[in-house]
Amino acid sequence: MSDVNKLFRNRIGISDNEVITFENLSLVLEKVAKTIPFENMCIIENKTTEISKANLIKKLLVQNEGGLCYELNTILYQFLIENGFNTSQIRGATYDQVNQRWSPVGKTHVFNLVLHHGQLSIVDTGFGGNLPLKPVPLNGEIITSQNGDFRVVHEESEHGDLIFYMKLKHKDQEWKKGYAFQSNTRIEHVSEINDVQKIIVEHPASPFNKKPIITRITDKGNMTLTETSFTEWVDGNIEKEDIDEKRFKIIAKENFGL
The missing domain is CATH 3.30.2140.20 (Arylamine N-acetyltransferase fold)
Structure with a gap:
């Protein structure tokens, strides 16, 4: 293999x-x-x-x-x-x-x-x-x-x-x-x-060379992390948390393994 x-x-x-x-x-x-x-x-x-x-x-x-x-x-x-x-x-x-x-x-x-x-x-x-x-x-x-x-x-x-x-x-x-x-x-x-x-x-118009974006599918929806927010879709319901740089690093590690 x-x-x-x-x-x-x-x-x-x-x-x-x-x-x-x-x-x-x-x-x-x-x-x-x-x-x-x-x-x-x-x-x-x-x-x-x-x-x-x-x-x-x-x-x-x-x-x-x-x-x-x-x-x-x-x-x-x-x-x-x-x-x-x-x-x-x-x-x-x-x-x-x-x-x-x-x-x-x-x-x-x-x-x-x-x-x-x-x-x-x-x-x-x-x-x-x-x-x-x-x-x-x-x-x-x-x-x-x-x-x-x-x-x-x-x-x-x-x-x-x-x-x-x-x-x-x-x-x-x-x-x-x-x-x-x-x-x-x-x-x-x-x-x-x-x-x-x-x-x-x-490229100046590239959506990926300006700000961080991390997203992943979950069993009940998905989750997305940016530099200012953490958003979770759970069974159609949305939960959004405003975050700072310190919180960004914590969520990136805990929820995405990064």
Whole structure:
């Protein structure tokens, strides 16, 4: 068993002898979402490193940190490959809900596509609190999980021919756009993922290079930590605490293991 396979299983709590199949992939996605936080602390603290298999193993599986989409989904990609999945990576452009436009940083969302029985599905563990927690096929089928409803629609945009839509449980009344992508364009080399990191770190419009954000799915909702607040969604009820720098560090450690 490879380092990434063994360490990944250990990090999320799956035994070495459990066979990972497409049918139980949702178990893996749930465990990742509830164990490894989506966070940008390395960027804020100016401690980013080159994206490589070795560096991701060290950061996510040895030092037990979290990461952003291009880190979380790339280590998941390595795990899926190790377990025999026909997996590829792809880039998408996220939708800015506040300004109702596609993000000006372009295609910086990195996620996985898995081919199973001739059908491609999104397998994404790097979309913050918007995770589907199950594979989402590209055929328009609505997938329901603990976190809400999700689907992929064939719809042209400036960023491709498909759009990932979501309707989060307890939060959304209507479908909203998540990200757009081109169905037949894959990431061919890790250099592209390093390009994504460079944009996220340097672009003036990047949402992740200004203030810390840490979020994680929980059994009853999710929790999000910023420099000024700690917000918990529990069974549809929201609890928000205003915090200072000292409290930030305490919550980051106690609730996110950082």
